[in-house]
Amino acid sequence: MINVFTQHWQELLLGFGNTLLCSVIALFFSLIIGSTFAIFEVLPYKILHIVGRVYIEVFRNIPLLVIGMFFYVVVPQFFVTLDGFTAGTIGLTLYTSSFIAETVRAGIQAVDDGQMEGARANGMSFMQAMWHIILPQAFRYVIPPLGNQFINLVKNSSVLAFVAGFDLMYQGDAIASTTFDTFNTYIVVGILYLIITLPLSYYMRYLEKKLA
Amino acid sequence: MIALKEEKEMAMIEFKNVEKYYDKFHALKNINLKVDKGEVVVVIGPSGSGKSTLIRTINGLEDFTEGQLIVNGYDLADSKTDLNQIRKDVGMVFQHFNLYDNKTVLENIMLAPKLVLKRDPKENKEHAMRLLKSVGVADKAESYPRQLSGGQKQRVAIARSLAMKPKALLFDEPTSALDPEMIDDVLNVMKKIATEGMTMVVVTHEMGFAREVADRVIFIDDGEILEDERADVFFKAPKEKRAQQFLSKIIKH
Ligand SMILES: Nc1ncnc2c1ncn2[C@@H]1O[C@H](COP(=O)(O)OP(=O)(O)O)[C@@H](O)[C@H]1O
Numbered sequence: 001m002i003n004v005f006t007q008h009w010q011e012l013l014l015g016f017g018n019t020l021l022c023s024v025i026a027l028f029f030s031l032i033i034g035s036t037f038a039i040f041e042v043l044p045y046k047i048l049h050i051v052g053r054v055y056i057e058v059f060r061n062i063p064l065l066v067i068g069m070f071f072y073v074v075v076p077q078f079f080v081t082l083d084g085f086t087a088g089t090i091g092l093t094l095y096t097s098s099f100i101a102e103t104v105r106a107g108i109q110a111v112d113d114g115q116m117e118g119a120r121a122n123g124m125s126f127m128q129a130m131w132h133i134i135l136p137q138a139f140r141y142v143i144p145p146l147g148n149q150f151i152n153l154v155k156n157s158s159v160l161a162f163v164a165g166f167d168l169m170y171q172g173d174a175i176a177s178t179t180f181d182t183f184n185t186y187i188v189v190g191i192l193y194l195i196i197t198l199p200l201s202y203y204m205r206y207l208e209k210k211l212a
Numbered sequence: 213m214i215a216l217k218e219e220k221e222m223a224m225i226e227f228k229n230v231e232k233y234y235d236k237f238h239a240l241k242n243i244n245l246k247v248d249k250g251e252v253v254v255v256i257g258p259s260g261s262g263k264s265t266l267i268r269t270i271n272g273l274e275d276f277t278e279g280q281l282i283v284n285g286y287d288l289a290d291s292k293t294d295l296n297q298i299r300k301d302v303g304m305v306f307q308h309f310n311l312y313d314n315k316t317v318l319e320n321i322m323l324a325p326k327l328v329l330k331r332d333p334k335e336n337k338e339h340a341m342r343l344l345k346s347v348g349v350a351d352k353a354e355s356y357p358r359q360l361s362g363g364q365k366q367r368v369a370i371a372r373s374l375a376m377k378p379k380a381l382l383f384d385e386p387t388s389a390l391d392p393e394m395i396d397d398v399l400n401v402m403k404k405i406a407t408e409g410m411t412m413v414v415v416t417h418e419m420g421f422a423r424e425v426a427d428r429v430i431f432i433d434d435g436e437i438l439e440d441e442r443a444d445v446f447f448k449a450p451k452e453k454r455a456q457q458f459l460s461k462i463i464k465h
């Protein structure tokens with residue numbers, strides 16, 4: 001195990017860095033995109049409901065690998081060339097954002113109607129009320145499920161391995177196939193994933209306690 | 213003559229033949245009601261008679277189906293009217309307080325003036341603290357709503373609506389969710405605001421408050437205004453039979 005790391009630390013670290021980078025980017029954008037579609041679903045405009053619904057149902061009901069492949073293989077044929085990392089990160093972002101949208105929508109709807117009413121009667125616009133009053137309370141409710149989704153996101157970033165995204169999984173596969181030391185390689189890879197997911201999981205639990 | 217005419221046009225709130233339907237249900241029937249500046253109008257009526265619906269149309273929380281409603285010079289039937297403009301000047305106090313649960317008492321009061329009026333932060337805070345003092349909850353400035361009693365919450369909610377320096381305040385059963393011993397604290401704050409000349413529309417079952425503070429009493433039943441009378445006249449002898457019955461039911465002997 002130590003051998004795998006000492007001999008291949010450069011590839012592993014590169015993979016670890018790419019996995020971390022992909023996760024951070026996808027987390028940031030899926031949170032923004034997901035929250036936006038969640039807001040679409042609580043706005044009084046039917047057309048936005050439909051747009052939100054379609055987006056969520058499409059991206060959450062197609063395998064992540066298919067979405068990743070679409071951006072890696074199909075999009076470059078017709079639009080712009082994307083490297084594996086970009087294609088995989090976009091796919092992961094869209095996929096995760098559909099789950100986050102569902103979660104955040106449930107959170108928004110769990111906030112008492114009186115909060116929005118109080119804010120509107122107080123002169124705030126819908127978006128001001130959303131941003132300052134509703135969303136902070138909604139996020140408080142949904143920290144546990146969001147935490148699960150963040151952890152899934154990190155694990156799902158291994159989809160990059162299939163689109164030549166040079167992530168941790170990709171590097172692990174490469175090392176395993178050259179050294180044939182599959183056992184130790186995948187254990188090291190697993191440990192490196194834990195180094196990201198465990199602190200994330202504890203941080204979310206800490207947030208949950210702190211904001212409760 | 214001219215002065216008189218101007219006076220007339222200065223009504224703070226004016227309903228003209230307003231009809232409101234919730235789908236098929238006729239919730240407000242031919243409402244005609246005028247509230248002048250500085251007037252205190254108390255709205256009474258049985259549960260489900262349309263009191264909340266009536267008061268909530270004034271700041272656009274409910275729309276209406278037909279007729280005209282002018283509030284502070286704005287025409288609510290006109291889809292181009294910006295409701296936020298009206299709400300800046302017409303505050304509302306709710307039965308269940310509706311304080312922002314994620315904000316402290318002080319933040320509750322300062323938020324709308326900051327976002328909507330862009331009030332200078334220092335001035336905003338000083339003003340908010342003065343208001344908290346005047347409603348008697350200055351010591352709770354840094355608390356969260358969940359740490360307050362119902363009476364304190366409602367006084368904070370009143371301070372929050374006053375922070376916008378409104379021209380009128382709407383109250384929808386402000387004491388109905390309170391324990392009896394807290395009701396007077398809230399009513400006293402409302403009396404003080406009334407004496408300072410605020411235009412007020414108050415839905416309440418507190419007949420003591422109505423007798424003492426109201427200029428006029430509106431009795432509404434089944435979506436219809438059945439009486440619109442000077443308070444002293446109304447309490448001496450309500451004309452309408454349903455109003456008499458209602459009064460005898462809620463005034464405890
Ligand atoms: N959003 C709504 N949809 C349908 N009916 C409603 C709605 N809000 C109120 N109503 C009905 O309108 C009537 C008046 O309600 P409301 O104004 O709340 O009465 P009050 O405040 O006098 O108790 C009631 O019969 C109530 O059931």
Ligand SMILES: [Mg+2]
Pocket residue numbers: 263264265384385
């Ligand atoms: Mg009511």
